[in-house]
Amino acid sequence: MFAVTTDFSGGGDPRRSIELLWGLRPGSRPGPKPRFTVAEIAASAIAIADTEGLGALTMRKVADGLGVSAMSLYTYVPGKGELIDLMLDTVLAEVSLAFDSAAGWRERLDRVARENWQLYLRHPWLLQVATSRPPLGPHVIAKYDHELRAIDGIGLTDIQMDLVVQLVGDYVHGAARTAVAATLVAQRTGLTDEQWWEQAAPVLEQVLDPAATPTATRVGAAAGEEYNAASDPARAFDFGLSCLLDGVAARISRNPDPGDRSR
Structure with a gap:
């Protein structure tokens, strides 16, 4: 389901992608009413990526799933580049665009991060x-606006707002990548992290000199007492997000002129 291979959004014809994303035209297929909608094609592609990974996604496989030839599919979507754009915009529609009216910026930004975290866990191929x-597309832009509104009017400049949204997105992406990888390692080896450590620890004790690495030995033992907390993705995500939000708060407090929104 997860591999190191990477695809790219924006890899197709940008004009055609935008037309498809916004429904500016139903497709280039002449003649009778199209058999499928663009949304149905995107949903079929997402289902493949969710179950088999992005590396398994091909135009032919999507066409087979829809019961048409690959050549027929190209009359709806010109290629894989445009298809990936459609897939990305489609899954982003799952993100809630509402905030609790009583929530402060920290709670709102925390909500943004957790929405993205859950999205990656539901669709691990997004990490590729x-x-x-x-x-x-409409959902990409709506999500960006939503995330900016989480920190609007709190003393950040417009540039800083954009950078904070990017920072949160990058952090969540990295944390989710670690979480997904941990799940796959367990699936492929047939061992939980706890079982792996139980097998590795006796051998490690034979070669490790605690006096040579006293800090690592002490901290590693403390983490191990809490079920190997260092490799618990959810716990690490919570701690890292708290530190990130503390940093945003510090940045706000240092801004010399919150009213200057141009820098």
């Missing part, structure tokens, strides 16, 4: 897509 050129 580089999005330096994001698909400019």
Whole structure:
């Protein structure tokens, strides 16, 4: 389900992608009403990526799932680049765009991070897509606006707001990648982390000199007492997110002129 291979959003024809994302035209297929909608094609592709990974996704496999030829599918979507853009924008529709009216910026930004975390866990293939050129679809843009609103009016400049949203996104991406990898390692080896440590620890004790690495020995033992907390992705995510939000708060307090939104 998860591999090191990476695909890219924005890899297709940008004009055609935007047309498909926003429904500016139903497709280039001439003649009778199209058999499928673009949304149905995206849903079929997402189902493949969810169950088999992005590496298994091909236009032919999507076409087979829909019961048409690959050539027929190309009359709806020009290629895999445009298809990936559609897939990304489609899954982002799952993210809630509402905040508790009583929530402060910290609670709102925490909510943004956790929504993204859960999205990655539901669709691990998202971690394989580089999005330096994001698909400019309605759900991508709505999500970006939502995340900016979480920190609007709290003393950050517009540039800082954009950078904070990017920072949170990058942090969650890295944390989710670690969590997904941990799950896959357990699946492929047939061992939980606890079982793996139980087998490794006796051998490690034979070769490890605690006097040579006293800090690592002390901290590692403390972490191990709490079920190997260092490799518990959810616990690590919570701690890291708290530290990140503390950093944002510190940045706000240091801003010399909160009213200057241009820098």
